[in-house]
Amino acid sequence: MGTILIDGHIIPFKPGDNILQAALEANLEIPHFCYHAALGSLGACRLCAVEITPKDSSKAPRIAMACLEPLEDGLEVSISAIAAQQVRQHVIEFLMINHPHDCPICDEGGECHLQDMTVACGPPYRRYRGRKRTFSNQNLGPLIHHEMNRCITCYRCTRFYQDYALGNDLGAMRLRNEVYFGRFQDGPLENPFAGNLVEICPTGVFTDAIFRQHFARVWDLKTAPSICPHCSVGCNTLPGARDGTLRRVRNRAHPELNRWFICDRGRYGHQYSEHSARPLAPRASGADTSYHDALTAAASQIKSAQDCIGGLGSAREDLEGNAMLQALLNTLGGIYTAFSDPELETATIAAVSSLQNTGNAPSLAEIELIDAALIIGDLTAYAPMIDLALRQAYRKGAKLALLHSSPTPLAQFATTAMTVSPQEMRTTLSRLYQLINAQSATEDMTETPMTDIVASLMGARKLLLIGAIETLTAQEVPILAKLATALGSDTRLAYAFSGANAYGAALLSPAGSAMVMLEAVEAGQIRILIVAGNDPLGDSRFGPRWRAACRNLSALIVLDCILTATAKAADILFPVAAWTERGGTFINYEGRAQGFAPVFHRPEYLPSVAEVITDLGQYLGHSLQAAPSVLGDIFSDFEIPKPGTTGSLIIAPSLPMPTTPPVHSAQESCSSMWQAALTSWYGDEALASFAPGLMVLIPETVAMIEPTSAIDAGIKNGSQIKLRGSSGSMVLPVQLNQGVATGTIAIARNVLAQLGVGHGDLLELEQVL
């Protein structure tokens, strides 16, 4: 601790800081390139030269690099000293020797750190009379554009990609002034966080290829503080729009969640709001119509249906939209839920309930500090930024234990990884619980991976138990909670939910209401279904039942911004504002309520779900309260969180742990030994599936089978098999994969939906060739 003097300013510092960190904390700009708060000091660029006046006045002042210079109390530093300026000017001159004449056509212009530093410290004229070295570029995939000529060799990209994000397909090649940063072989970058290269590169070497398709200068973009709508982590983002279209999404720092980085799903998933098939005009009776006419049609349908109404909200809709829909249904005497999948509803409510009991989930910053974790499921597909936080913990020596049914990128960092078939998960977790509670250690060697896991969990000082909700059942969630309690007070519990506002949706949905609603629709007791932001007809497990049931409806009224299967089947369709076109609140996996502001409005104004519901209420003769009041009635002391603030934990009534029995679609007739497991990837999300750039990277559709199970069944790699479920069949090529549990076939979401089979259900396998 202590203070130093920088150009006459007295600056405090923390132990372990260097001069550059202390200066940046105090808002004093020392020009730099290779230093980055997430990556630390490197000392390569030599731009952060400062002059230090020694305490011993007989010694001459010396130039030092601020990023590598340790601090001591009373140090006298000058940024503006002529000698330091001279060094900086030379460094910029050296960097600009080979820099191409690209500024007018470079995407980075306007937010280019090199431009800023050159104007700040560089020489005004070029005196180098030689030629420039050049590089050819690589095709790094649909998301990142590569222009290597512009590189100033600051090494930030490779330090982020290899050291921080633990990727291994991009790095530095060659040497001297021909160092080349690229992929060792041509092809798309594999890491789910590769998009951050766009922000971390101080020049235009790596730029946003999606933004490039419809480019605008950064100073022309309309921005507003927003929250990512693609998963339950709730990263803070800064979308930029121009001329009534959304152009790009950037990171916006949150001190406890995402500080510098977001995942590729969050960065590139926004294309759904500019998708060519996005519903933009209300539809009724099979034709485009006006908003007024659609509301009139909907109101008349609802009035004739009297109390036989259901309202299906969504975990990806904001709190205001869900709450207004619930309020409308309450007024009309109908049922409301936010989940189309009763299993998912029960699991989510169970998870929220257990979180309310055991204390809130840790933030991303806290997850980076754990020393051990038990991870259930493929976390990378549901909450990629939690994966990144776990990678940081792993870098510091944390031991990760992993139970999974299908392949997951975190397996390469796990100290102990066990593949567990979906139907075995419950017994596995129960056994884990038994072993933890047992007084004496078991000598049974066949249980080795389990005993290793138990040992690492019990030896941990800061432990995290985390599961992916979509692949956990309602039975497994309480076991995880019991495990957390049994392992002591330093154990934190967390879940990666399905949807940006899943936590909020669970707080609004009464337990079991999804099944009640489905059965009511099937029985004809609900004749009008209002669906806001949900896709019951496209659900993987329950889709067939919903599709059959919805034929009984007099009217299916859908509010959505993407053309889902449900939207296509709607009798009355209301296009609604995408997330950057409206304001709202999402409650993230911690229970933190965060607000997002509208960034822009489309030329033809689109209302939010909350606004449509309010208008619909008016047309029905009901004057609903405004969303803030509705929410105020549900949650005590509730204030709509202000966008741009850090958000706060929602104070909600405790949810009781649901006791609904497990639901499986008709399995009795199936005598197969094979279980289906959902295999997902970081781009797999309802909204992001309408982002063309991201969908170029979708993994090929195969049936993944564990090698010994395949050998036992006589199935060869690459052969074709026919899978059959309750509503369809499909022929797929086989891919053998060690990351799949025995007796399990891992297939993608769209395949599950076509087969009418859910994660953990049985399915039939027929060999074809």
Add this chain to the structure above:
Amino acid sequence: MNKKQTNDYTLALIKGLGHSLWAVLRHAFVKRETVSYPDIKRSLPLRWRGRIVLTRDPDGEERCVACYLCSAVCPVDCIHLQAHQNNDGRRYPETFSIDFSRCIFCGFCEEACPTLAIQLTPDFEMCERHHESLVYEKNQLLIDGQGKHPDYNFYRHAGVAIPGKAIGEAKGDTSPVDRDNNLP
């Protein structure tokens, strides 16, 4: 004043008046500076700040690379454009409009343009009857020539590749480094 002084004064007055009248009448026969526009049009210097055009480079391609600098520097925000990228890598404006009812013909856009694309020409004959007609779109701005500044093709100096110029072929560049080799 006495009578003689009065007479002298009157004489001086009449003389002065006579001079003035003569000067005025003389001008009735002097060559006029006034030019009978539009029968006779004065020639203006090339640097005269009149109608804005978008020029082409010596190879006949449009010079504008949609860098947005003219739009950024314009003091009255009268320039609006949208960049687009060809598959071949060449950036150009898919739309480019200038609202000449706002334009103050200051010439900042011409100064800012790094490719010598946008130029002001000595043409002021732009009157329109309808306000909307004063918003010129790209097809009204783009000319076939190089304008006031010939012999400059920005892409010959930039580092990016375009058809006809691969990476390393710009003026002052060397051929690309072979990245798969560590040998000197």
Add this chain to the structure above:
Amino acid sequence: MEALLTRHLEPAAPLNLAAYQATGGYRSLTAAFDLKPEKIIGIVEAANLRGRGGAGFPCGLKWRLRGADAPSPRYLICNLDESEPGTFKDRYLLYGGPHQIIESVIVSAFALQAERALIFVRGEYAKGGNALNQAIQEAETAGLLGTNIRGSGFNLQIEAHLSGGRYICGEETAQINAIEGRRPNPRPKIPRPSTHGLWGQPTTTNNVETLINVPHILLNGADWFRKLGVNGGCGSKLFCVSGKVKHSSLFELPCGTPARELIFEHAGGLDEDRTLLGFLPGGASTAFLLPEHLDVAMDFDPIAVAGSRLGTGSIIVLDNATCPVEVTLNLMRFFARESCGFCTPCRDGLPYLTQILTIISSGAGRADDLALLDELCATIASQSFCAFAPGAVMPLVSSLKCFHDHYEHHVITGHCPFNETNKKRA
């Protein structure tokens, strides 16, 4: 003098283990194991053995500063990555007699109580590296390596590591990175490799020529070693002489032998009708010395006083028909090519200097180019990350001073003062 270090070297047919032992090889192990490690360090210190890899740091002091309580495992790295232009002494040691190297590594590792030793061999010396590996096998089979060597209780494993190539691997911390499989960029000075080096463990690096003196010092004593030198120098030194001399060769002579003797007596002097223009005393990254320095003892301190560095003791001779601008350009091209590419002044500054020199050499130089060179050299030499760039600009800075007239001639007249054919270089 009777050769000490090169006595039993025969590159055409290096001695195998039995033959080497017959000449008295591996006797120093007995001498070493009888002494305490601290004592050995003291003897080496008293012998004033200076590092022969270029820096000239006192070997005993380096060993003592590492500290006896360094945590295990401790590493000794024998630096055989000889890439300095003009230097070919380590190659002769490697090809001529790998067992001498192994013996010296064993006793040095014993002094440092290092359980693992690596010999980092220049990639281009692959054949020598293979011979070294075979010699290591022989030594292991004979019980000279492994656990409890000769009952001393000392365990040592030696590995020969063949470099992936390039000059920068000779830098101590870059070499450690290379051994760890990383890019050979140098590391920050703090923490020192002596506390956190290879794999985070205490690591000592010595040049191979430095180490091969240790067995002889142990067998004959520190005083004997000191007396081997002349003019204040200590021990025997391998000198490479190349350039404009009649017989470029490697000579083993007392440390402190003046350059005059090396150039005119042993290397046969210059060609007829030629006079000495200047010479580099210690390889490419040292400063030029002039004929007035011919009688300076070729030892670390006297050469430093004269304004240069002894470095590796590799003399490169220029005569009065050699253009110093061309020589400097050649060296700068080499250094610019060998930069690792980590820090800006070296990576981009050295090619800049090379480009200016190329223009001057081709006759298109301008009057202010010389001042520009000085200005850039000052920043490059003082603001780089490691010692490579300061070494790289040393010949340029000194040639600008020593041969200023030649540079001016190039700039003013537009061609080389000696040789019309030297005018146009690619």
